[in-house]
Amino acid sequence: MTPKEKINLDGKNILVTGCPGFIGANLVIRLLKDLTGGLIVSLDNMNDYYDPKLKEYRLSLVESAAEKSNVKHVFVKGTIADKALVDSLFEKYHFDIVVNLAAQAGVRYSIDHPDVYIESNLIGFYNILEACRNSYSYADGEYKGVRHLVYASSSSVYGGNKKVPFSVEDKVDNPVSLYAATKKSNELLAHSYSKLYNIPSTGLRFFTVYGPAGRPDMFYYSATNTLVKGGTIKLFNYGNMKRDFTYVDDIVEGVVRVMGGAPVRETGEDGLPVPPYAVYNIGGGQPENLLDYISVLQEELVSAGILPADYDFEGHRELVEMQPGDVPITYADSTGLERDYGFTPQIGIREGLRNFAGWYAEFTK
Ligand SMILES: NC(=O)c1ccc[n+]([C@@H]2O[C@H](COP(=O)([O-])OP(=O)(O)OC[C@H]3O[C@@H](n4cnc5c(N)ncnc54)[C@H](O)[C@@H]3O)[C@@H](O)[C@H]2O)c1
Incomplete structure (x- = not known):
């Protein structure tokens, strides 16, 4: 168990970067519902990696949650790669908690668009670390500087790791994409800043996150778009992949x-800070067979009226062989999260995909 300092989030000033991104918007809505007092600043550059209309839609949900909340909410459109902007927000709002979700996501996109990964994921993250570090220099009165930096890492840091489940104890020094390399770099940078400046930091390696108003570049969402148009989806290794x-x-x-x-x-013992640093996996809790996942998705799309009642399941999926470089099974060992925070993901694919299908039906009406 890594010892933890409990922080009551009520009344705190919180920065969430990458809201209204998919995870960021859901996080801010939840905080606006649950917390009392304080302030949340959402910072996002609203880039067009996928349709920004979806981000505007999520922002409208965040803003209506803010209207019903007694937590103040401020949305700032800008990039974390802009050091002056990041510094000015930290100086103005004296953040207690920082959650950095802003990043250029996607493994494939990093092949043709490397610059944006360096700018957002490395320079942007560095700016966040520097601002956390500098927050201690002007801490006065009640404000003691940033008390916790939480940031998104990714399961992609495991690269071609063959040992399952993936554990935070595994060596992850062989990234197979620039995206993965930037996420692993975030963990390394955070470690050095935690050690040098005593910044409490926690990295979270997310495993394939899905849900309503999710990212259109991800499999369940793009598969849905394909199926709606009558297309066929390819399932590698004949659907025999566990994720x-x-x-x-x-x-x-x-x-x-x-x-x-x-x-x-x-x-x-050396009189220097032990880095207040941790990294956790957050994965579904139970690996699912890709074929089962896609079957449940299709069933739920039929139930939601998105696909016709007489829909031919078999006819819209092509079972093909494994792609080179792919691994048949990957899943998270999330025992650290259970041990230190008493939490294991609870929601199964049936419930999750039903919620997605219900939302998709409404959104595309
Ligand atoms: N969704 C997943 O399955 C998954 C898995 C592993 C890790 N992650 C990580 O979780 C985080 C959130 O992912 P998401 O799925 O919500 O993605 P998302 O793309 O929906 O959200 C990221 C948001 O960050 C914003 N952004 C990008 N660069 C920025 C910059 N330089 N300055 C300010 N804003 C910027 C984007 O406009 C976007 O709204 C990311 O760091 C991602 O790498 C996600």
């Missing part, structure tokens, strides 16, 4: 619990 799928509410629950428990600052 962790994590419903967005479970991710949010995990993030909220982690926000409220920061690694404790301690002094080592």
Whole structure:
């Protein structure tokens, strides 16, 4: 067990970058519902990696949650790669908790668009770390500087790791995409800043997050778009692939619990800080067979009226052989999260995909 300092999130000033991204919007809505007092600043550059209309839609949900909340909410459109902007927000709002979700996501996109990964995931993250570090220099009165930095890492850091389940104890020094390399770099940078400046930081390796108003570049969503148009989806290794799928509410629950428990600052035998640093996996809890996942998705799309009642399941999926470089089974060992925060993801694919299908039916009406 890594010792934790409990932080009551009520009345705190919180920065969430990457809201209204998929996970960020869900997180902020949850915080606006649950917390009392304080302030949440959402910072996002609203880029067009996927249709920004979806981000505007999520932002409208965030803003209507804010109207019913007594937590103040401020949305700032801008990039974390803009150091002056990041510094000015930290100086103005004296954040207690920082959750960095802003990043260029996607493994394939990093092949043709490397620059944006360096800008957002490395320079942007560095700016966040520097701002956390500098927050201690102007801490005065009640404000003691940033008490916890929580940031998104990714299951992609495991690369071609063959040992399952994937554990945070595994060596992850062989990233197979630039995206993965930037996420692993975030963990390394956070470690050095935790050590040097005693910034309590926790990295979370998310495993395939899905849900309503999710990311259109992800399999369940793009498969739905294909099926709606009458197309066929390819299932590699004949659908015999096991993956962790994590419903967005479970991710949010995990993030909220982690926000409220920061690694404790301690002094080592050498008189220097022991880095208040931790990394956890958050994965669905139970690996699912891809064929089962897609079958449940199709059933739920039929139930939601998106696909016709006489829909031919077999006719719209093509079972093909394994792609080179793919691994048949990957899933998370999330025991650290259970041990330190008493939480394991709860929501199964039936419930999660039903919620997605219900939302999709409404959204595309
Ligand atoms: N969804 C998943 O399955 C998954 C899995 C592993 C890790 N992650 C990580 O979780 C985080 C959130 O992912 P998501 O699925 O919500 O993705 P998302 O793309 O919906 O959200 C990311 C948001 O960050 C914003 N953004 C990007 N670069 C920015 C910058 N330089 N400055 C300000 N805003 C910027 C985008 O506009 C977007 O709204 C990301 O860091 C991602 O890498 C997600």
